[in-house]
Amino acid sequence: MGNKISKTSKKSTPLPSTNTQEDSDFRYIEGRRYHNGESVKYPLPNDDEVDRLHQQHFLLRYVWQRNFGAPVKHILNQDGTKVLDVGCGAGSWILEMASNYPNTQFTGLDISPIQPSEIKPKKVNFVIANVLDKLPFENDTFDYIFQRFLVSVIPKDSWPDVINELTRVLKPGGYLELVEINPIPFQLGPVTSLYFNAVEKILQLRDLDQQIPYKLRSYFEQHGNLENITEEKNRLPYGPETGKLGQAAIENSNLAFSHAKPFLLEAIKISSEEFDNNLDVSAKELNEFDSYHETCCVYARKKGNY
Incomplete structure (x- = not known):
């Protein structure tokens, strides 16, 4: 299915927790809620994105056949281990990891308060913060x-x-792991190309870098305080041989298009009705053209010892 990977006891202290935002932090477009901060580049809404984010998590877990690549399983099984998930979204990764590693304390950080606040494991908490600001941790x-x-x-x-x-x-001896995707797939049909050309324009206007998956390793190497750097590459496929995986990926892609519709329409310059009708054509093309995204996972150890 085109998803082969290629490789080039502590004391627990509670961490800060907050999950509230003011109405002024948001703006509404055609009934959808979006972030309002000048520094916020994310083009998707933060209202009913939860289901799509959950689906995306399970897609990636299936493609990679794991939830993490760094050699940290022994750390996760120790009492008092602390893990941070940056840009945790709906909390899918954290909730599954917390179930698998109950001795670990997990903290999720995101700009949107869309994580579960009532039903969650005891050793899970969520912090509302912007990764572009100084992180609220020592x-x-x-x-x-x-x-x-x-x-x-x-x-x-x-x-x-x-x-x-x-x-x-990150503690000395601890591991940092980043996973990124090239948001523009390869092998696209003509209609789907219109949508992703619009996505590319939005990325450029917001000064976002679609090539970041291919730059992570060099950023790690340039840092100077990271060692044992490992890079792995994989594909998120849409094609006919992928079966239910490909169909779920197509559904996830079309949901993202729908959620980003106000911004995409500005770039595509078509009617709202035509936009909606073309989603069905795009879904067929993603399958027929055997389209796929490239993803990259880079992890490294912080120099020093515990």
Whole structure:
């Protein structure tokens, strides 16, 4: 299915937790709620994105056949281990990891308060914060930091600063893992190309870098305080041989198109009705043209010992 991977006891201290935002933090377009901050680049809404984000998590777990790549299983099984998930979204990754590793304390950080607040494991908490700001944690706080799919969040020139900040709050000997996707698939049909050409324009206008999956390793190498750097590549496929996986990926893609519709319409310059009708054509093309995204996972250890 085109998803083969290629490889080139501590004391627990509660972490800060907050999950509220003001109405002024949002704006509404055609009944959908979007972030309102000038520094927020994310083009998708934060109202009913939850289901799509859950689906995306399970797609990626199936494609990679795992939830993480860094060699941290032994750390996760120790009492008091602290893990940070940056850009946690709906909390899908954290909730599954917390079930698998009940001795670990998990903290999810996101700009949107869309995570579960009532029904969640005791050792899970969520912090509302912007990764582009200074993280609300002390130096050397976490044993493992995971971040996935922030290509549509972090501006091109901000990636080194974000990696610096993630490394700051990572303990010496701990692991940092970033997973990114090229948001523009390969092998596209004519109608689907219109949508993704619009996506590319939006990324450029917001100073976002679709090439970031291919730059992560060099950013890690340039940092100077990260070692044992490993890069792995994979594909998120849509084609006919992928069966239910491909169909779920197509559904996820079309949901993302629908959710970003106000911004895509500005770039495509077609009617709202034509936009909706073409989604069915795009779904067929993704399958027939055997389209796929490239994804990349890079992880490394922070220099020093526990």
